[in-house]
Ligand code: AMP
């Protein structure tokens with residue numbers, strides 16, 4: 081299959097072209113503010129199944145339904161709590177996915193048979209225009225091949241999906257750079273299933289304290305059942321093994337320098353960009369600038385593939401603000417191979 085690259089030179093025509101492909105059951109790589117998604121008509125079971133094939137995605141990892149406005153929530157969800165409407169009014173369009181009870185109209189292929197569905201309204205003009213033109217909710221996971229770092233520009237989308245899908249819409253680089261925050265509102269208390277582009281602190285300012293699922297910061301124990309199916313898979317991983325080093329910047333830089341050799345890949349804060357001579361260094365932003373780190377972390381992880389890198393070390397921000405999402409992506413890329421230098425290093 082030849083994958084068409086749709087530019088946004090003529091936005092209305094581009095949206096109509098992508099929407100026509102979706103309505104015909106095709107797959108389209110779509111820019112959002114978080115990462116690029118691999119979209120299909122979310123009410124077309126056969127089209128949704130093709131997402132799993134193109135990604136090599138396990139059959140039990142559900143997709144998020146993307147809608148153009150909060151008013152669509154009632155079409156796909158039941159028993160919507162007041163908190164969900166309040167959060168949608170405050171944070172949509174934006175990087176927040178809410179897990180709610182689903183209506184029958186949502187195909188099993190989207191939810192993987194769960195009685196719940198994840199819904200989000202993306203904050204990106206191209207994504208919104210395509211969804212509106214298609215007139216259907218767009219089911220989309222991130223547009224990477226399963227297990228790989230998520231795509232944050234059209235080039236990344238093509239790296240993984242060229243020849244496998246009908247089209248990619250080029251909406252430029254993603255402004256947020258990590259996936260949406262996933263909040264489960266179907267239990268007794270709200271629960272954070274995945275940290276993402278909307279900081280936990282912003283949600284807690286509205287809802288009070290939120291339970292953070294253990295899988296966000298630690299690996300699943302043997303036999304432990306994940307709350308969200310996606311949590312059980314190794315994720316975001318480049319080819320070479322990753323080790324995450326947590327602690328003060330100067331300490332982690334020293335540790336990494338001690339363990340690095342020629343051919344080591346390094347993800348570091350900008351302040352330490354010159355500290356690793358002979359290594360493949362990828363600075364991802366100043367240590368205090370977690371928003372910039374979020375924008376660059378997936379590109380950095382991807383950039384080592386194809387380079388002669390056999391091991392990767394990464395500095396890691398603390399678990400605050402967007403740092404929680406950046407740290408989570410790095411730790412999952414490392415399969416939770418973490419060196420913690422916090423105490424007495
Ligand atoms: P991705 O954005 O590629 O990571 O894929 C969508 C994410 O949403 C996955 O981590 C899923 O596990 C999660 N997700 C989608 N629907 C549900 C649901 N009903 N319950 C829990 N998690 C969900």
Ligand code: MG
Nearest residue numbers: 221222223230
């Ligand atoms: Mg993904």
